[in-house]
Amino acid sequence: MGLSENDRSIAGFTMTGHALVHWFETSIPIFLVVWLAEFDVSVALLGLVITLGYAPFGIGALPGGILADRYGTKRLIIVCLFGMSGAFLVLSFADSIYLIAVGLLIWGVAASIYHPAGLSLISTGVEDRGTVFAWHGIAGNTGIALGPFVAATLLIFLDWSLVAAALAVPGLLAALWGLSTDFDPVAATEELDDATVQASLSDLIADSRTLFASAFAVVFVLVTFEGLFYRGILTYLPEILQGLPALTGFDPGLGLEGIEPGDYLYVGLLVIGMAGQYAGGRATNYVAVEKGLMGIFVVLALLALAFVPVASLGLGPLVVLCAVIGFFLFAIQPFYQLAVAVYTPAEGRGLSYGYTYLGQFGLASSSIAVGGFILGSFTLAAFFAVLSSFALVGAGLAALLWVRYSKGAVA
Structure with missing residues (x-):
């Protein structure tokens, strides 16, 4: 039996979000060599700066899960997409290592929202959870592979700041599309209604x-x-x-x-x-x-x-x-x-x-x-x-x- 219409809608929404989280995540190291030359900093300092992005990605998952329960999963995922894209736009305007740090910090905070919200949405809204979890994972892997490949390829032809801005475009488009999607986020459980959990x-x-x-x-x-x-x-x-x-x-x-x-x-x-x-x-x-x-x-x-x-x-x-x-x-x-x-x-x-x-x-x-x-x-x-x-x-x-x-x- 195929996926229901509600399952397909949630699958498409979460797969897009998952791919983009890892699209941004794995493109960041590609910029490392460029930033070393651009801002004349040590590898140790730049490593610390990049940690400002990756650390909140994990640490923020807990508050992200709390917010997902309180304000709703769809809303949080859209905030995540806008936040990650905005962070890369900040990076595109960075003229110092300090602004790079700000952009990466914004990205890490925004990205930390996705996994607890996206997986919670699948677990409460999808009937065929195993299949959608699988497709959701495949989408994440697609982002993992495409992020560094696209970033490295664009850097052959464009300045790094333009590449950072270009990478933000799919995230912005996905966030706008997400605003118009319609599905029942709690269709797969009788334990919840559609009200938010306070x-x-x-x-x-x-x-x-x-x-x-x-x-x-x-x-x-x-x-x-x-x-x-x-x-x-x-x-x-x-x-x-x-x-x-x-x-x-x-x-x-x-x-x-x-x-x-x-x-x-x-x-x-x-x-x-x-x-x-x-x-x-x-x-x-x-x-x-x-x-x-x-x-x-x-x-x-x-x-x-x-x-x-x-x-x-x-x-x-x-x-x-x-x-x-x-x-x-x-x-x-x-x-x-x-x-x-x-x-x-x-x-x-x-x-x-x-x-x-x-x-x-x-x-x-x-x-x-x-x-x-x-x-x-x-x-x-x-x-x-x-x-x-x-x-x-x-x-x-x-x-x-x-x-x-x-x-x-x-x-």
């Missing part, structure tokens, strides 16, 4: 205590460990690939000056991730969420341990390994997103996803520092062993969900 600080504290006294506490830690694996591998894999003997002297022959072979392989991994998102989402209709999480975490742990020995076998095995990593790295996302929906009440769904992405994007960003330390002080095998340990902890937490809390739910 909450005081005491209500927030009480609701948070209730959440963390339930199975959601396990889900929260599980998602954080998934984030540790995800952020660690995606942050350092491009650099790791550049140093592998299997890629030495390999030329893709696409004529894009400045693009290293490892970059092609990395983008390919992200593209394969789209198939993983779809397959994972479809699988949630047939596999209990706890079992799916256990299985994929174990696969990721084994793939991490296999990376160094497989990479030594040559280009072909490395390409296959990266494709499989990309598939399962993103196939797990519909499962943990659905786990939040299964183990939380509908009226607190925005708060639940806010905490979820506080863990996924906020707490898990610590793996960037951990990974950098390990790569600088130990071997590549040690780095992947740590990533494997993150996945194994996730598998253990999924097993705990199954044994102690399982509702036998299949969406």
Whole structure:
């Protein structure tokens, strides 16, 4: 059976928002080299400035979830789109590193709204949640791949400030389109009506205590460990690939000056991730969420341990390994997103996803520092062993969900 009209409307709206969040997110590093030359600053200072954008992206997820419950998900997503686009327009007018910092800070605050609001909207408004979670994830992967590609291509022909402005245009158009979309945001639950949820600080504290006294506490830690694996591998894999003997002297022959072979392989991994998102989402209709999480975490742990020995076998095995990593790295996302929906009440769904992405994007960003330390002080095998340990902890937490809390739910 196909998606209902309401499901399709919400899917289109949230897919657009998700793609654009990552479109902006992954285009920011492309500007790093340009800003270093433009403003004559150190890498350390610029790294700190860029952190002003990425840190609120994770930290702001919790207040974003609270606001989604209070003011409505659609309204928050439109604010997010306008805010992110406005931030890039600020960047386009920046004539100092300080204004760059302001623009990135605005972007991070605005972007932090999306995930708790968008996922809450899907979980309360969509009947076929597994399928829409999958398509939603694919849209995110599309933005992840297109953002840096489009930014890098435009920088060949245009000044960076014009590129920043051009990247803002799709966000503005999407926000304007969103104002005219019509759907029922609570069609999939009988627990809510279309009224907004009003909450005081005491209500927030009480609701948070209730959440963390339930199975959601396990889900929260599980998602954080998934984030540790995800952020660690995606942050350092491009650099790791550049140093592998299997890629030495390999030329893709696409004529894009400045693009290293490892970059092609990395983008390919992200593209394969789209198939993983779809397959994972479809699988949630047939596999209990706890079992799916256990299985994929174990696969990721084994793939991490296999990376160094497989990479030594040559280009072909490395390409296959990266494709499989990309598939399962993103196939797990519909499962943990659905786990939040299964183990939380509908009226607190925005708060639940806010905490979820506080863990996924906020707490898990610590793996960037951990990974950098390990790569600088130990071997590549040690780095992947740590990533494997993150996945194994996730598998253990999924097993705990199954044994102690399982509702036998299949969406």
